[in-house]
Amino acid sequence: MPNWIDYLQWPAMAVTLYAAYLxxxxxxxxxxxxxxxxxxxxxxxxxxxxxxxxxxxxxxxxGLFAMNVRGIVKNE
Known part of the structure; x- marks a missing residue:
């Protein structure tokens, strides 16, 4: 039986796609x-x-986290 954390990749993927759209x-x-x-x-x-x-x-x-924080700070 899979651990609950095995399913975490699906919401992570969905949030990533939504973020790219935004x-x-x-x-x-x-x-x-x-x-x-x-x-x-x-x-x-x-x-x-x-x-x-x-x-x-x-x-x-x-690394991407650091770039995303930079994106928030530098957004115009």
Whole structure:
């Protein structure tokens, strides 16, 4: 029987896709919300990756997290 955390990858994937959609918006508030959703997806992927010992995925998500925070700060 799969552990509940095995299913975490599906909401992480959905949040990532939604964030990508929002970041493409012309409206500043939607872009900022999109970057915030990317931050949430980074956290979800890190939790899932930690459980599966996917260290490269965790390293990628940490780097993307930093870029998403930068996106929030620099958004015009």
């Amino acid at each position: 970041v493409g918006s012309k409206r500043t508030d939607r872009r900022i919300f999109g970057f915030s959703m990317f931050v949430l997806s980074n956290v979800l992927w890190i939790v899932w990756g930690w459980h599966d010992e996917a260290w490269a995925l965790i390293a990628l998500q940490v």
